[in-house]
Amino acid sequence: GLIYYRVGTDTTRRLLEGPASGIRDPKMSADGMVVTYARRSDPTGPLAGNPYQVWAISVATGAEELISVTRGGQAGQGDSRDPQISADGRFIVFRSAAEDLVVGDGNGLADIFVRDRYTGVTSLLSRTDEGVSGNSVSTRPQISGDGGYAAFTTFADNLLPGDMNGLEDVVLAVIPREAAPDTDSDGLPDGWERDQFGSLDPVVGPGFFRI
Numbered sequence: 001g002l003i004y005y006r007v008g009t010d011t012t013r014r015l016l017e018g019p020a021s022g023i024r025d026p027k028m029s030a031d032g033m034v035v036t037y038a039r040r041s042d043p044t045g046p047l048a049g050n051p052y053q054v055w056a057i058s059v060a061t062g063a064e065e066l067i068s069v070t071r072g073g074q075a076g077q078g079d080s081r082d083p084q085i086s087a088d089g090r091f092i093v094f095r096s097a098a099e100d101l102v103v104g105d106g107n108g109l110a111d112i113f114v115r116d117r118y119t120g121v122t123s124l125l126s127r128t129d130e131g132v133s134g135n136s137v138s139t140r141p142q143i144s145g146d147g148g149y150a151a152f153t154t155f156a157d158n159l160l161p162g163d164m165n166g167l168e169d170v171v172l173a174v175i176p177r178e179a180a181p182d183t184d185s186d187g188l189p190d191g192w193e194r195d196q197f198g199s200l201d202p203v204v205g206p207g208f209f210r211i
Contacts, residue, residue: 015059016037016062023039025038025081027084028085029088029089031089032059033058033059033089033196034058035056036055036056036057036067037054037056037083038054038080038082038083051078051079051080051097051098052079052080053066053068053075054083054092054096055067056089056092060194060196060197061194065117067080067083067092068080068101068115069115069122070098071101071102071122076096077099079096079097080094080096080097080098081094082094082141084141084142085143086145087145087147088192089117089192089195090191090192091115091143091175093113093115093142093150093175094113094114094115094141095111095113097109097111101124104131105124106133107134109133109135109138111127111133112125112139112141112173113125114143114150114176116178117191118180118191123175125175126154126156126173127159128159132158134154135156135157136154136156138155138156139152139153140153147175148175148177151170151172151173152170152171153169154169154171155167155169159171184200
């Protein structure tokens, strides 16, 4: 299982009960409110043909959220692993062999994606400026703390002009950012409030109120 230690107390609690097939690559946001990880899409199913999917879980509520998700809300039809998370938990980058996470990804190879949890938008990062997928595998994603950039390694030679060395390169990509929903108009993104408080309700705990 995945274990979370609550700082400032003497207690350790289980955040997620791990399936028999295991949980991989757990990473926690710097603010301590979101954990991302990879586990098989069906914990009770056979290992064969049961790819890993990337998930996130709220420390405040225990609610799980599928990150390697198609536009139709289904788990991607391919292995997704190696998640990395921004400091505030908004952006998660990961590698995936799924071709149905975004429109136009048909290379059949492992690519690098980013999920904006606040807007629900997934973007392909291992692509050319014209939107063409890389022509070889991309792996080992990393993300800056502010969620502005992602770095990854790739054997693709069509991502940048003049890449003719035939070797694995490190690529830096700008993460697209859109305005996050703020339905209660308090200046705080809805996604951030849910991560921090569990809801948009101004009462966040005994004796504590969001103002």
